[in-house]
Amino acid sequence: MSVTKHRLRRVAAVALVATVALGAAAACSKNDTPAAGAKPDKLIVDTFGEFGYDDLVKQYEANTGIKVELRKTAQLGDYRPKLVRYLATGKGAGDVVALEEGIINEFKINPANWVDLAPLVGDVSANYLPWKYELGKAADGKLMGVPTDVGSLAVCYRRDLFQAAGLPADRDAVSALWPTWDKFVETATKYRAATGKGLLDSVTTAASAVIFQVGGESFYNADNQLYNGDAKPENLVAAKSPAVKSAWDTAVKLVNANATAKTATWSTEWSAGFKNGTFAATLCPSWMTGIVSDNSGPDNKGKWDVAAVPGGAGNWGGSWLSVPAQSKYPAEAAKLAAFLTNADSQVAAFKLKGPLPTNLTALQNPDFQSYQNAYFNNAPTGKIFGESVSKIKPLVLGPKHGSVKEKALEPALQAFEQGKVSEADAWKQFLNDVPIQGAY
Amino acid sequence: MSLTVKAPPARLDPPGPPQPPGRRRVHIGRFDLKFSPYLYVAPFFVVFGVFGAYPMFRTLYMSFFDWDLVNERTLGHPFVGFDNYAAMFTDPYYWNALKNTIGIFLLSTIPQILLALFLANALNRPLRARTLLRMAVLVPNATSVAAVGIIFGTLFQRDFGVINWVIEKVGLERIDWHGSLWAEWTAVATMVDWRWTGYNALILLAGMQAIPRDLYESAAIDGANQWRQFWSVTFPMLRPTFLFVTIVSIVGGLQLFTEPVIFNNGFSVMGGTRREAQTMTMYIWEKSIDQTQNAGYGAAVSWSLFVLIMIAALVNFILVRKSVK
Numbered sequence: 001m002s003v004t005k006h007r008l009r010r011v012a013a014v015a016l017v018a019t020v021a022l023g024a025a026a027a028c029s030k031n032d033t034p035a036a037g038a039k040p041d042k043l044i045v046d047t048f049g050e051f052g053y054d055d056l057v058k059q060y061e062a063n064t065g066i067k068v069e070l071r072k073t074a075q076l077g078d079y080r081p082k083l084v085r086y087l088a089t090g091k092g093a094g095d096v097v098a099l100e101e102g103i104i105n106e107f108k109i110n111p112a113n114w115v116d117l118a119p120l121v122g123d124v125s126a127n128y129l130p131w132k133y134e135l136g137k138a139a140d141g142k143l144m145g146v147p148t149d150v151g152s153l154a155v156c157y158r159r160d161l162f163q164a165a166g167l168p169a170d171r172d173a174v175s176a177l178w179p180t181w182d183k184f185v186e187t188a189t190k191y192r193a194a195t196g197k198g199l200l201d202s203v204t205t206a207a208s209a210v211i212f213q214v215g216g217e218s219f220y221n222a223d224n225q226l227y228n229g230d231a232k233p234e235n236l237v238a239a240k241s242p243a244v245k246s247a248w249d250t251a252v253k254l255v256n257a258n259a260t261a262k263t264a265t266w267s268t269e270w271s272a273g274f275k276n277g278t279f280a281a282t283l284c285p286s287w288m289t290g291i292v293s294d295n296s297g298p299d300n301k302g303k304w305d306v307a308a309v310p311g312g313a314g315n316w317g318g319s320w321l322s323v324p325a326q327s328k329y330p331a332e333a334a335k336l337a338a339f340l341t342n343a344d345s346q347v348a349a350f351k352l353k354g355p356l357p358t359n360l361t362a363l364q365n366p367d368f369q370s371y372q373n374a375y376f377n378n379a380p381t382g383k384i385f386g387e388s389v390s391k392i393k394p395l396v397l398g399p400k401h402g403s404v405k406e407k408a409l410e411p412a413l414q415a416f417e418q419g420k421v422s423e424a425d426a427w428k429q430f431l432n433d434v435p436i437q438g439a440y
Numbered sequence: 441m442s443l444t445v446k447a448p449p450a451r452l453d454p455p456g457p458p459q460p461p462g463r464r465r466v467h468i469g470r471f472d473l474k475f476s477p478y479l480y481v482a483p484f485f486v487v488f489g490v491f492g493a494y495p496m497f498r499t500l501y502m503s504f505f506d507w508d509l510v511n512e513r514t515l516g517h518p519f520v521g522f523d524n525y526a527a528m529f530t531d532p533y534y535w536n537a538l539k540n541t542i543g544i545f546l547l548s549t550i551p552q553i554l555l556a557l558f559l560a561n562a563l564n565r566p567l568r569a570r571t572l573l574r575m576a577v578l579v580p581n582a583t584s585v586a587a588v589g590i591i592f593g594t595l596f597q598r599d600f601g602v603i604n605w606v607i608e609k610v611g612l613e614r615i616d617w618h619g620s621l622w623a624e625w626t627a628v629a630t631m632v633d634w635r636w637t638g639y640n641a642l643i644l645l646a647g648m649q650a651i652p653r654d655l656y657e658s659a660a661i662d663g664a665n666q667w668r669q670f671w672s673v674t675f676p677m678l679r680p681t682f683l684f685v686t687i688v689s690i691v692g693g694l695q696l697f698t699e700p701v702i703f704n705n706g707f708s709v710m711g712g713t714r715r716e717a718q719t720m721t722m723y724i725w726e727k728s729i730d731q732t733q734n735a736g737y738g739a740a741v742s743w744s745l746f747v748l749i750m751i752a753a754l755v756n757f758i759l760v761r762k763s764v765k
Contacts, residue, residue: 077708081729088509088732110511264713267618267705268593272600403730407710415713418619429714436533440733 040329042067043336046094048079050290051148051319052353056345060336068336069094075266076100077406086324087113093324095333096340099145100319101135102402105224106440107322109399111138115323118143120334127343131394132358136320145320146341149355150392151285152385153209153309153316156292159377160303161280165194171379175308181210181250184310188259191280198261198279203251203417204410205265205283210247211405212395213314218243219405219438220398226438238404238434243395248430251413252423264414271295283309285316286385290353293375306379313391318358356385363389399440408433496746499739507736509728517736524740534741536715537723538748540625544700544719545693548629553685555633556640561670563641564648574645577638585635589702592631596703618704624716631699636692640685647681648674683760690752694745697721720745 043066045053050072057068071094073079080103086093087107099107107113121143125133128147136145155178159169167190168174178184184206188199200206211218219238221228227235238244254260261279263270273279274295284292284306292304321337323330339345343361347368350357354373357363363386371382398404412430415421421429503524505517528534563574580588595602596617604614617627651674659669700717701708709726711718718726720741728738 081725084510084729084732088512107510110514112514113510263599264618269598269600272597276600278599407730411710411713418616418713420619420714437731439731 038329040066040095040332042069043096043329043333044069044071044094045336045340046071046073046079046083046097048073048076048098048100049287050294050353050355051098052290052349052351052355053340055352056340056348060339066332066336076102076402077266080402083107086326090326093326095327095329096321096323096337098148098319099322100402101317101397102405104135104145104320104322105397105399105401106403108138108144109440111140111142111144113325114138114142114144115325115327115330115334116142116144117146117323117334117337120323120331121146121338124338127359127361129358129360129389131392132318135394135397145322146337147358148319148321148341149287149317149346149349150358150389151212151287151315151317152356152388152392153212153314154284154286154381154384154388155281155307155309156284156289156304156376157281157307158277158303159305161195161277162191165191165280167191167194169305171305171307171377174305178308178310181206181253181310185253185257185259188254189257192258197277198259199281200254200260201263201270201273201279201282202260202265203254203413206254207247207251207409207413208316208405209283209309209314210250210311211243212316212393213309213311214243214246215314215393215395216243217241217396218398219401219434220396222396224398226398226435231435233431236431236434238409238438239431244409247409248413248427252416255413255417260417262417265410275300283316285318286350286354286356286381287317288354289373289376289381290355301375302377304375305377306373306381306384308384313388313393315392315395318356350382354381356389398438400438403437404434407437499742502736503739503743505736507739509732509735511732512735520736524737525744527737528740528744533715533718534723537718537720537741540711540715540717541694541696541719544625544628544632544696544717545690547625548632549686549689549693551629552633552637553640553689555637556644556685559637559641560644560648561674563645574642577641579638580634581636581639583635585698586702588631588635589699592627592634592699593703593705596627596630618712618716621714621716624703624712628696628700628703628717631703632693632696636689640689643685644678644681647678651677679760683757686756686760687753690756691749694749694752695721697725720748 045057045068047053047070053070057070060066061068073082083093083097083103124146127133129150132147132150136143136147138144155174157174162174163169167187168177177187191197191199217237218241220226221237226237228237229235233239261273263273263278269278274292275297282288282292289306293301296304321341323333323337327333340349341359343357343359343365346355346357346359346362347365349355350362350368351371357365357368362368368382369386371380372378373381408430412426412433415429416423416426502517504519504521506520506523507517508515559577563570563577567573596604598604598614598616598618601617603617608614615623617623655673655677656669659673664672696719700711700719701722704711704717709718709722709730711722724738724741724745726738727734727741
């Protein structure tokens with residue numbers, strides 16, 4: 001027997017042993033739970049969009065000696081499937097994860113996946129906007145999330161493009177242009193006549209805003225049901241709710257007046273449109289200001305400004321921080337979540353990326369109230385958004401509110417906006433897709 | 441290791457009649473002959489078993505249950521028999537995904553294989569810098585598919601895309617690449633072709649080089665020109681390679697996912713406002729990962745895709761075998 005053959009056989013045996021060991025190691029790795037109260041080396045925070053935590057986690061690292069890894073996902077639509085995967089497999093989730101208002105109710109269905117934060121962070125109910133705090137609770141009373149931000153509505157607009165179109169550029173004058181959505185459509189018609197371009201990015205941003213402005217029931221009734229009564233198309237809550245009806249009608253008016261640039265939110269046309277002036281205005285919940293400035297780039301600093309929203313106050317978006325039951329360090333993770341949502345942190349996050357505080361002390365903080373956003377021509381965003389917070393009407397958000405809005409309502413409206421279908425067919429598509437996307 | 445055997449000492453005495461080897465060595469020799477080949481191939485099968493076969497059969501198992509991906513561990517999964525498979529027949533979005541998958545597959549694969557054949561034939565001629573050119577056609581295949589998706593997404597952009605800019609320069613109307621079914625399919629098919637034409641050309645080139653030169657010489661003596669040589673010698677001799685290329689294209693084409701997802705950034709797995717580019721794999725994702733409570737149905741759709749690929753490969757195999765005979 002030659003030496004080479006001998007060695008080859010050995011290599012094969014080692015390879016086999018290694019493969020089997022690898023599989024075994026993967027199967028056994030869940031048994032290394034640390035002792036209770038052990039101090040973690042590292043905590044992971046999962047967020048989407050822009051939460052403005054970049055500086056805060058560095059501060060936390062310096063204070064506690066615990067390393068914090070911030071994992072950001074740009075879009076909520078890509079973030080949710082990841083979270084689903086972590087929960088389905090029982091591993092991989094961050095120690096602290098952000099849950100948005102459109103998806104938190106879906107995860108409330110099974111509270112066993114989440115740590116009850118109440119015993120870990122103490123009674124903080126008095127610190128936050130009451131309705132926001134209540135929404136963070138599961139049906140069994142478990143505190144699933146501590147509030148981060150709300151969306152309070154405004155309109156972001158381009159001063160230079162307004163001026164070029166012969167419209168006023170000053171923020172108070174712009175706000176006066178559109179007390180109602182009908183007036184907004186009129187302004188858009190003027191803008192189209194002067195420039196040949198669409199004023200608003202897309203109908204869906206307007207539709208989102210209107211749903212929240214009207215408030216009350218939208219896709220689900222208060223019992224989290226898609227239907228009032230039997231599961232028949234004519235019993236769909238979405239087919240009759242005033243919020244959806246107003247949102248749809250407003251969107252149709254905008255399309256018929258050719259008021260938009262037809263750039264679907266989050267598409268490449270949309271992102272590029274900020275820099276290139278494809279549109280001159282977009283609906284701006286507070287958190288959107290960070291996305292507007294990121295997409296527009298430093299060259300356009302000072303060109304954007306913030307005006308009032310047509311049709312009155314409303315909320316769009318906003319999140320909570322939760323700790324998945326699979327976290328190995330629930331106590332430390334809860335402390336980190338509490339730190340990120342305390343009054344000072346919320347003001348700091350607001351200054352960095354725009355998420356509007358929900359902490360009552362933060363909302364009273366003079367630093368917050370007097371804050372002017374340099375990127376938006378020094379608009380007093382603290383005052384603009386802060387004042388409208390108290391006027392927000394809570395909306396009935398069913399388990400899959402986010403899915404129905406993004407995968408049933410918005411595609412139907414956009415298909416109509418793009419001219420692919422008639423209004424009637426778009427409405428049919430919407431009603432057909434509501435039960436598909438809304439079932440849970 | 442218990443099986444270690446010392447190398448035999450160098451033979452010093454002159455060779456006499458061969459001595460019977462020791463019992464132990466016979467055993468080991470037999471063991472070696474019998475089992476080492478299996479040991480050599482074992483790593484592949486172990487890895488395939490863990491990451492290929494197990495998920496496949498797990499999916500088959502899941503397809504017979506009403507399976508909620510997130511809550512399955514705490515809430516369980518009721519058995520539903522063939523309900524998930526039956527539901528596919530009355531699901532219009534399932535048929536839409538099937539139509540899109542086959543449509544995009546045909547729209548991308550037919551021009552792709554023709555182009556690859558043309559390229560391979562060109563590269564099979566005596567050229568300057570032949571190796572460089574042959575390497576170059578493979579470069580698109582080596583780029584990340586996500587990068588291809590993002591870059592083509594920018595090229596095909598409605599307002600500022602290079603392609604629409606060229607179209608306007610030529611004097612035509614700019615196209616909203618998300619605006620209609622054909623525009624959407626064409627854009628996605630272009631991305632697929634960009635990545636795979638060079639790869640298929642190289643495989644076909646390898647097949648062409650295996651064709652004996654004397655066949656061409658005889659053909660030339662018989663007075664066949666280049667064109668005739670290609671159709672009467674190259675093409676028939678390439679059939680086995682063609683079979684391989686087509687099967688690989690079918691398997692890849694029917695599993696198309698990343699390109700349409702990234703191209704439809706903002707609608708992700710729906711593939712457009714009217715689901716114009718939603719392929720089967722995207723529909724599986726939508727059912728299993730997006731609507732977590734339908735993971736069982738998603739599993740059934742996965743198996744329907746598997747069966748579809750098997751049928752397509754089989755039909756192709758039979759056709760090519762027949763024509764070779």
